[in-house]
Amino acid sequence: MIGLLLDVATTAAILFVVAAGLLITFGVLKIINFAHGGFLTVGGYAALVVTQAGGSPWLAAPAAFVAGVVLGAAVERVIVRPLYSRPLDAILATWGLGIVIVQLITLAFGRGTNFVPSPVSGAVAAFGTDYSAWRLIMLVVAVLLAAALAALLQGTRLGLEARAVIMNEELAQGLGIDSTRVRFVTFALGAGLAAFAGALITPLLSVDPLMGVPWLLNAFMLVLVSGTSLASLGLASLLLGGAQVVISTYGNPVLGALSIVVLAAVLLRIRPAGFARG
């Protein structure tokens, strides 16, 4: 029972970390970034490069974050910004970008599967049971990330501006907020977070060019049901991730793999606002 609860909590934590970058991009730019899966893969390979070059596995995630931010900044400037007035086209363009990223990685690293060493290994005794140490660390990371993002949004000038743009972009512009800059920073940060998440999941899963695809769809559905609120994303990750764990454990693994997308789709049909605002 404790094991199941830990599975639910850590699965939710991983989902939250993976989807957080997508959520802030969606909130500020009002587009779903389909290159999120690609950025996630970039993070996985950044971890691979760091550890193969002899760096500490602990450095993998920070390095991936930096790589993601740089890549995201370039992408925003070249692809996303010109499509500001055409949000649906922007979504399609990020889809194309996802394809390009996967093909570039395949060209550079090949199609094979790689493994990245974990900073910690094995299981530790927790709450009276032995549990994967890295999954527990992910739980801590998710909480810290949520706190950091909340602090950024609530406590800084940039966060204030971002919240203003999320609520009413035209009004924010009228008040002298440089929404172009807010969009730029947010997209870069979102890409950084995607790569960060990609590096963080490498101790659990192998690294290959298509590693981002399954995550993309789950993160996408979680963001759609969460709207623009980090708290809603936390709740959605816990409930839908929990459903996934329970269905996979007691039911059928195939149904489990589908549970997030199906439940989210049904929820959106019944309640288009999803978990947002109540």
Place this chain on the structure above:
Amino acid sequence: MARTPLLRGGVAVAIAAALVLAAPLALDQYAISILIRSFLFGAIAVTVDILWGYCGVLSFGQATYFGIGAYAFGLAVTQIGLSPGVALGALAAGCAVSALVAWLIAWLGFGPRVTPLYISVITLVEAVIFVQLIYSGGDFTGSSSGLSGFDTFDVSMEGWFRIAGLFLLAAVVLGAILVRSDAGRLLVAIRENEQRCRYCGIATARVKGVLLAGAAVIAALAGYAYAGYTDVIAPDLGNFQFGTELVIWVALGGRGTLYGPAAAAVLIDYASAYLGGTLPFIWQLIVGLVFIVVIVLMPQGIGPAVASLARRRPRAVAPPALATVADAEVGGDAAKPAIAVAGLSRHYGSLRVLDGIDFTARAGELVSLVGPNGAGKTTLIRCLSDGAERSGGSVAIEGTPIGRAAPEACVRLGLGRKFQAPNVFETLTVADALRIARARQERLSPWRRAQSIALPAAARLVLQATGLEDALATEVRHLSHGAKQALELAMVLAMQPRVLLLDEPTAGLTKGERTLIGGILTDLVRRHGLCILLVEHDLEFVREISSRIIVLHQGRILLDGSVAEVTGSELVRSIYTGTPEPAAA
């Protein structure tokens, strides 16, 4: 106007068909084998274009119906064996299952209050579920490796080439006939302004559902042929990667052109077969990069860009003639009030925009709704024309309660609504917009364009008075603000409503035009027994044409009386001028 283009089109189709039939003689076996697949993909790309390019429904699920059609053939033959009966049964089953799934997707995706992005989401989910179902089918579906080597039709490669080529040609030709017809204009109208379509009484969700189901059947047919030809079925025929590839081809070829997506699908798939083998990742990379460049720099796609180099603007189509329909006796049932509102309220959270609204209006009355900005006038109009809007109370149109009915159902009760800001179809011509407004009275043909539009006299008077009659072939987006207002009014009148809700119908019109429209409105009320509820700021105009005035203030009815009563009221004057009421002073 019909003769020459029709002839030219017929000749083009005949030449294309002849090329398809003759091509196997000139092509090598490898090219033939690849082109069969490319043609089938091209046909699905055409359906994606009709859905997305014309009707604005971005679906990633067309691949799934292709997969369903392919599995219908593969599974039937593997399980039962090949016979003409089984082949036909599998064909029918594949089409039926696809249509049913599409109908379910439409029910989910086009429901009330569902965001437009949702249909794209749900079609992605659909594809994921399809693949997982195949995976979990074990030996029955062949799981991830699929099934192959089953018995199939005894058709030569050349035969399949001709079948697939003619199938693609048929998809393009039928698609072209559809999008050029009156019903095809409706698809564009839905893309442009679905709300206005619904307020023309058109059940847009049903139209889109039928379109989705039709497109699903065509994709299933292509999948069936693909399985019959290749003798292989695999889960990736129906996955969302293929679904998105189709969308990419459509965007590259030029959405909303039909020939562009068909050509792009055939060319890219054909090139993939040659280059994908030798340079698989580079080729994918190039397609991805070109896709991004096209989306950013030429959103119309490559097809239209090339075409615009080759020829000038298409000739203007001659506008249809206008005719007048006899005015139906719309007097209505005088015993029942045209509008009856009881205890109506509307609140957003704790903010009460309307509260305790009670009034009735009868046929032959022109009731003006006045009040300062923020009084709740437009909200009231919205609550009368969309059952889902109000928070409490009841609304009945000619004695029938609207319940929670959608706008299109309210319109069928005899309601017509003119919006505050002009709410029209920007890329349609004036004539097409009027035809859409008449869709409930005169069915829109899915294969031809009507030569004339019959309008009620009142709508024609508005068109005459504002000069729109000479601008029937003009695209609406080129009209001035005032002309758009007049067009929307004409569209609403064309629907021959018995209860008319007009939200500032003359804003943006000249003084002369206002007087004229005022005359038309009073004539409709007096001679034809309409009931009109009018929101207006111009009190002079209100005084001239109203039979009764309701004053709304802070979400409540302050006064409901004759013109003399209201205009003489000290209270009303104080609200408008902001001077304190005598009692309060």
